[in-house]
Amino acid sequence: MAPGLNVNSLEFKLPDLGEGLTEAEIVRWLVQVGDVVAVDQPVVEVETAKAMVEVPCPYGGVVTARFGEEGAELPVGAALLTVAVGAPAPEEPAERALQAAAAEESSGNVLVGYGTAAAPARRRRVRSTGSAPQGSAPAQPVPTLPTLPPLPSPPRPDGPIPVISPLVRKLARENGVELRELAGTGPDGLITRVDVEAAIAAERTLAHAVTATAGAGAAAGAGAEVRYPLTGIRGLVADKMACSRREIPEATCWVDADATELLAARAAMNAAAKGGEGDGQKVSLLALFARISVAALARYPMLNSRVDMEAREVVRLADVHLGFAAQTDRGLVVPVVRGVQARTTDSVNAELIRLTEAARDGKLTPGELTGGTFTLNNYGVFGVDGSTPIINHPEAAMLGVGRIVPKPWVHQGELAVRQVVQLSLTFDHRVCDGGTAGGFLRFVADCVEQPAVLLRAV
Known part of the structure; x- marks a missing residue:
């Protein structure tokens, strides 16, 4: 690291994504710990009650920590990731890194779900001997940069879920399939639609078997009540309609x-x-x-x-x-x-x-x-x-x-x-x-x- 180079660790929080939206679900991380990001580069794809949104980071530097696994819901204002600003990559000249840090420290934007129109830079991997566990407390100024831990396949119980397609996530969510319990058959353990559909079929087979043994004396159509959570867009609609009926004659x-x-x-x-x-x-x-x-x-x-x-x-x-x-x-x-x-x-x-x-x-x-x-x-x-x-x-x-x-x-x-x-x-x-x-x-x-x-x- 160049002598005198000031390294600051900045925390980027989930911004306000629009009227009435107080939380978002992490669908897919677009960066890993150790990646170098540019100002306003999209770093995570989240799903709100209304739409899918790519969230850009207003800082340029090295990602030192991520908070929240894919599939987790975070409230607005919760930490998303931390970025070490002003740290050069070892394979780059220190002078060039200083210029990049000065130019990319922050966009100065007040984000409401979006950044400026600047084109995202290609990610670069920085190798170092330090470590920063994902989901840990906000990182302090660090003299060394973290290295990206390898992702196992299938994923560990506390690791990221290897699912790329939002449609696969939606299919799993609507049918109550726990993605962490699946071993993907795709490349590098990727969970595909076929894997989710197989899990759904297995669950239905089990359900039919349980029903068949419940006894012939059960009345047709009788069974346990089913509850559906009022979350996401359904919950938002419910709140708005109730407010309308409550306030408007x-x-x-x-x-x-x-x-x-x-x-x-x-x-x-x-x-x-x-x-x-x-x-x-x-x-x-x-x-x-x-x-x-x-x-x-x-x-x-x-x-x-x-x-x-x-x-x-x-x-x-x-x-x-x-x-x-x-x-x-x-x-x-x-x-x-x-x-x-x-x-x-x-x-x-x-x-x-x-x-x-x-x-x-x-x-x-x-x-x-x-x-x-x-x-x-x-x-x-x-x-x-x-x-x-x-x-x-x-x-x-x-x-x-x-x-x-x-x-x-x-x-x-x-x-x-x-x-x-x-x-x-x-x-x-x-x-x-x-x-x-x-x-x-x-x-x-x-x-x-x-x-x-x-x-x-x-």
Whole structure:
């Protein structure tokens, strides 16, 4: 080590990953003890109740300790790892290491789950004679650097679990498989999907055997009660829905509308896009309902607000940040399209597609899941006509759209088969009364029945 080189050990804690998130599960470590990391290099992949997030470290240096095994849940503010800043690698000249330490000591960012856009540097292994056990107390300034202990295969009871795929972890978690008890059949003892599925099959075989010996006198369907923990995204949804019902005096009104002309307008728009106009993407019904919602909120802006009960004020919001309910394998999430009032139909449509794909992949960022001012809920995709949804707290209203199905309808004085949809509006009765809510919903229905009405609203 170069004479006079100051080595400091800095502790990096799990940062705040977004509104309402207080803990995260370590899915995969991206660095090992002894690795050299650059400023804002991702060091660990964690899973919150809402998304998978790669967490960058704001310090540059050598990793001296990691805290928490893969699969462990850590609260926000808990130590993730420690980094020795200012320590040169023995194979590098001390002068070069000093320059790197000065440049990479810290990014200066206040992390909320993310770092700057700097590209991560390639990891380098530093060899030394010291040791720092993972999960130990925060390391003090050290004159020597640790060496990475070898990972056994299969893993030791207190070692990291050799699982790379988050899907394998999810499969194991949903079926109650303890990964530490499995010996992986993959390279270097890696636990694969086949290993987990084999463990599930063995558990089911055992369960069937126990059931068969329970006695023929047991009544059909009788058995022990099953409890499911309200954790992760399910727990977050439970907390938010309970808060909404506890605080918001909500009411719902609904109306049936003839959506035949709206479907015809959509078909014409998509035909024009296919012919070379627009961005070539098909416009979804959700995008059209988003544009209709914006026009309705311009006429009835009180529904784009929130209530401040401490100040006893209704805060009317300037911008419309439209949330839309999206069902995923991980549960219900509400991505947010920001500044909808300033977007074109094609722009809204493209953003809806992007956010939907990110939601299904579990890659939504906390910023894409918060800050909504009004929610659009298309429960028609589940094959139902109507619903009385719970308001997405702290918003003031939610527009619901049922399935569109052919029904008998009086059209131009004659009975005809038309494409009919049921629309509902759930609203905060502190914000407005039935006249405002009814006016909003009637305007939405008029736009559905006669899309040309939107031209007057622009």
